[in-house]
Amino acid sequence: MKSPTIPLPVRPLRISANRGRDSEHPTEGAPPAGTERRPPRAAPRLASGATSWLVPILLLLTWEVASATGILPARILPAPGSVWRAAADLAISGDLWRHLAVSAARAVTGLLIGGGLGFAFGILTGASRFAEGLLDGTVQMLRTIPNLALIPLVIVWFGIGEEAKVFLIAVGVFFPLYLNTYHGVRSVDQSLIEMARSYGLGGTALFRQVLLPGAIPSILVGLRFALGSMWLTLIAAEALAAESGIGFMTTTAREFMQTDVVLVGTILYALLGKLADSLAKLLERRLLPWHTAYQPTPTTRP
Amino acid sequence: MAYRLSANPHHSSMTDQPPSAASVTLQSLSKAFGDRQVLEELSLGIEPGEFVAVVGKSGCGKSTLLRLVAGLEVPTGGTVQVDGKPVRGVVGNAARLMFQDARLLPWKRVHENVALGLPPGLPRARLRQMTDNALAQVGLPDRSGDWPALLSGGQRQRVALARALAAAPPLLLLDEPLGALDALTRAEMQDLLADLWREQGFTALLVTHDVEEALLLADRVLLIDNGTVTLNLPVLLPRPRHRGSAELAALKETLLTALLGAGA
Numbered sequence: 326m327k328s329p330t331i332p333l334p335v336r337p338l339r340i341s342a343n344r345g346r347d348s349e350h351p352t353e354g355a356p357p358a359g360t361e362r363r364p365p366r367a368a369p370r371l372a373s374g375a376t377s378w379l380v381p382i383l384l385l386l387t388w389e390v391a392s393a394t395g396i397l398p399a400r401i402l403p404a405p406g407s408v409w410r411a412a413a414d415l416a417i418s419g420d421l422w423r424h425l426a427v428s429a430a431r432a433v434t435g436l437l438i439g440g441g442l443g444f445a446f447g448i449l450t451g452a453s454r455f456a457e458g459l460l461d462g463t464v465q466m467l468r469t470i471p472n473l474a475l476i477p478l479v480i481v482w483f484g485i486g487e488e489a490k491v492f493l494i495a496v497g498v499f500f501p502l503y504l505n506t507y508h509g510v511r512s513v514d515q516s517l518i519e520m521a522r523s524y525g526l527g528g529t530a531l532f533r534q535v536l537l538p539g540a541i542p543s544i545l546v547g548l549r550f551a552l553g554s555m556w557l558t559l560i561a562a563e564a565l566a567a568e569s570g571i572g573f574m575t576t577t578a579r580e581f582m583q584t585d586v587v588l589v590g591t592i593l594y595a596l597l598g599k600l601a602d603s604l605a606k607l608l609e610r611r612l613l614p615w616h617t618a619y620q621p622t623p624t625t626r627p
Numbered sequence: 628m629a630y631r632l633s634a635n636p637h638h639s640s641m642t643d644q645p646p647s648a649a650s651v652t653l654q655s656l657s658k659a660f661g662d663r664q665v666l667e668e669l670s671l672g673i674e675p676g677e678f679v680a681v682v683g684k685s686g687c688g689k690s691t692l693l694r695l696v697a698g699l700e701v702p703t704g705g706t707v708q709v710d711g712k713p714v715r716g717v718v719g720n721a722a723r724l725m726f727q728d729a730r731l732l733p734w735k736r737v738h739e740n741v742a743l744g745l746p747p748g749l750p751r752a753r754l755r756q757m758t759d760n761a762l763a764q765v766g767l768p769d770r771s772g773d774w775p776a777l778l779s780g781g782q783r784q785r786v787a788l789a790r791a792l793a794a795a796p797p798l799l800l801l802d803e804p805l806g807a808l809d810a811l812t813r814a815e816m817q818d819l820l821a822d823l824w825r826e827q828g829f830t831a832l833l834v835t836h837d838v839e840e841a842l843l844l845a846d847r848v849l850l851i852d853n854g855t856v857t858l859n860l861p862v863l864l865p866r867p868r869h870r871g872s873a874e875l876a877a878l879k880e881t882l883l884t885a886l887l888g889a890g891a
Contacts, residue, residue, distance in 0.1 A: 516726070516728065516730055517730055517732060519699065519730075520724075520726065520730040521732075521743070522699075522717055523697055523698075523699060523717055523723075523724045524723075524743050524744060524790075525717065525720065526743070530747070534732070534735075534743075535732065538732070538734040538735075539734070541734075613734075614774070615733050615734045615735075615736075615774045615775075615776065616733075616776075617776045
């Protein structure tokens with residue numbers, strides 16, 4: 326797995342912001358003169374929402390029909406209904422929640438340790454030229470090692486216990502958070518820093534009021550990359566060796582040819598990934614209320 | 628400007644301190660960037676409460692002069708004194724600097740940006756009262772809760788002015804603060820600056836490329852060429868001044884001729 330490169334901080338924000346705002350910016354593909362400039366907002370959005378569900382529903386129907394007629398053997402891909410029943414059984418027996426809790430705890434622990442360190446080191450090298458000279462070169466070198474390549478070494482160090490999994494996840498989330506925090510602090514507008522200095526801000530006040538808030542958009546981009554890396558590493562680590570967790574659940578099910586449970590596990594990973602991404606987006610909205618992406622159309626003149 | 632006065636009935640200084648003004652003394656001030664000599668042995672005195680404008684061709688060192696007074700640059704020779712005290716490092720509360728761009732922190736609301744100009748550690752209610760007063764003075768009494776991104780260019784520069792004047796500084800340094808504004812907004816801001824200067828009595832040093840702006844606002848206009856002051860033109864017109872007046876036009880002619888002859 327490759328560590329992500331540094332993106333422009335604004336890009337994901339734009340993506341999330343445009344979702345609800347297309348109809349407010351009719352510049353692209355604007356209707357010809359004479360037609361109504363702003364169509365009613367709800368209608369096209371509802372229609373496009375329904376359209377986007379059309380293909381998944383069709384696929385699901387095809388899948389169900391193929392399974393029911395026996396074209397698709399249950400050994401290859403069980404029917405949607407039986408996947409649903411497998412999920413329900415696991416939920417009722419409590420196994421589902423136990424494995425889910427174990428996996429989530431691993432992910433969060435790894436994220437807190439690796440992400441916290443990445444953030445701290447990023448702040449350090451971003452704010453101090455000395456720390457940058459001392460550390461950044463080394464970190465950039467280590468970054469090129471894919472974290473899954475460490476698996477053999479990690480097994481030698483930690484065995485196959487919890488530490489090994491948490492360590493791998495921590496390594497996986499460290500670099501995206503480090504890179505984007507460092508980049509974020511460094512790319513804060515120099516003219517704002519000069520202004521703040523001329524108003525007597527220095528040291529911690531300058532950091533708290535200018536450098537950190539200016540870096541937050543980039544840090545949040547790093548967090549979203551880190552979340553992606555977190556799930557990927559978790560899946561690999563749990564497939565490797567585990568006594569509990571979603572990975573253990575699916576690996577065991579594979580050995581007993583319980584394809585429906587394998588599918589439940591796969592879908593769970595997808596849902597967890599989606600949930601984490603939504604939480605990150607929520608965090609963006611909470612932390613960046615000032616960002617133009619989250620504001621109503623600016624008024625140009627009083 | 629009627630709306631401004633009505634917005635702020637008690638148009639005294641924004642703090643409880645009596646209006647104060649600083650003197651500025653430059654002695655054989657020199658500044659070089661590498662091999663390039665920008666200012667050479669420049670000496671200049673500014674009286675407390677005086678409004679001095681500096682004009683010159685671009686690259687003549689007028690902005691550098693201002694940045695040296697603000698302590699944002701270190702001179703290669705000579706001294707800068709504000710109120711008799713030599714400037715070392717950032718000048719701090721003795722002077723406030725307004726830039727060509729507003730430089731508001733986008734993650735702070737308008738009143739929090741203005742609060743940057745006030746000493747830290749004030750009680751919250753007092754702080755809010757002072758920032759609201761400062762915003763009323765620049766004609767933006769109702770935008771204090773907005774994010775800077777929602778303001779127009781002229782409004783942002785007004786907020787920057789409120790921030791600069793919030794603590795009633797004895798010296799205001801203006802680095803082409805109106806250069807990026809449209810003509811109408813610029814004219815409004817010039818009137819606002821003139822009014823606030825007359826009310827508060829601070830010393831003002833304005834760097835501009837707009838000759839008319841210099842003559843409208845300043846007691847004295849300096850022309851800088853080849854790193855030194857080549858013209859020191861007192862502007863004895865009564866205030867408030869009018870853009871269309873014949874006297875102003877005559878002075879403008881004189882100044883423009885000198886400016887065009889500079890560097891020849």
